Amino acid sequence: MISPESAAKRILRDLSITTVDDLQYLEEIAYSRGALVQYARLTGAEARISIVGDKAVITIADSISNRHRQRFNIAHELGHFELHRRRRPRSSCTSADLGSWSDKETSRDPEREANTFAAALLLPEAFFAALCDEADPSLDRVSELAARFNVSLTATALRYIHFSPEPCVVILSEGDRATWAIPNAAFRELGVYIESRVRLDSSSLAHRAFQKKNSRVVGKVRLDTWAAPGQYDPDALVREESWYSEDFGSVLTLLWANEDIYDDDLWEL
Numbered sequence: 001m002i003s004p005e006s007a008a009k010r011i012l013r014d015l016s017i018t019t020v021d022d023l024q025y026l027e028e029i030a031y032s033r034g035a036l037v038q039y040a041r042l043t044g045a046e047a048r049i050s051i052v053g054d055k056a057v058i059t060i061a062d063s064i065s066n067r068h069r070q071r072f073n074i075a076h077e078l079g080h081f082e083l084h085r086r087r088r089p090r091s092s093c094t095s096a097d098l099g100s101w102s103d104k105e106t107s108r109d110p111e112r113e114a115n116t117f118a119a120a121l122l123l124p125e126a127f128f129a130a131l132c133d134e135a136d137p138s139l140d141r142v143s144e145l146a147a148r149f150n151v152s153l154t155a156t157a158l159r160y161i162h163f164s165p166e167p168c169v170v171i172l173s174e175g176d177r178a179t180w181a182i183p184n185a186a187f188r189e190l191g192v193y194i195e196s197r198v199r200l201d202s203s204s205l206a207h208r209a210f211q212k213k214n215s216r217v218v219g220k221v222r223l224d225t226w227a228a229p230g231q232y233d234p235d236a237l238v239r240e241e242s243w244y245s246e247d248f249g250s251v252l253t254l255l256w257a258n259e260d261i262y263d264d265d266l267w268e269l
């Protein structure tokens, strides 16, 4: 079966989409593939798709007014159409499905695949990746790109670190707990495991962002504030940036290991 990334690339190629402006007409892109987008009342779901043969109707809940969210949901449902139409002629997708990000590269969960497809369609490698090749990743930069591409901060942050050569992790916390933590390839090479599904350490800036609400906190924290015990220098520091979102009651964190986290002396012994 075709990968989500390849399926998105094929559409971009077939429709000759080469600029961020071309991507703004998402309803037209879906229509050109055979999927009509409508907005209607939905209960218990944010978006759904109904497929008959090579045609489909995508319904987006009219209770969603955030354009980033509408766009992501359209792209997600189009992902089900392109990838799962034979297996699942109908899908009703909840906010949990649409926020299903897993760091298990091998996972074949259809919701995760549809999200990967959506990110690849809305933030195309062909003209997004080069913008991530920078020496100093930051949420300010991610936010600027999110606005330019009309995509949510979280989806843009994940795609940004995917293409960044710097060792980074994106973490989403809800209710003062880390819900998930996704490292990029450069961070995985460090061999450090970031814990999720645990209560936030009180010395993390994410915890402080929750306490203050409506805040953006940036600074250096000890790596062990976030990481499980490992072989790294116990005094190693990382750069943490945590932004609280009033809309979602969550905190998005960008961790960047911008300094050596191993104790050189240990290796010399």
Ligand SMILES: [Zn+2]
Pocket (backbone or CB within 6 Å): 076, 080, 091, 092, 093, 097, 098, 110, 111, 114
């Ligand atoms: Zn879905």
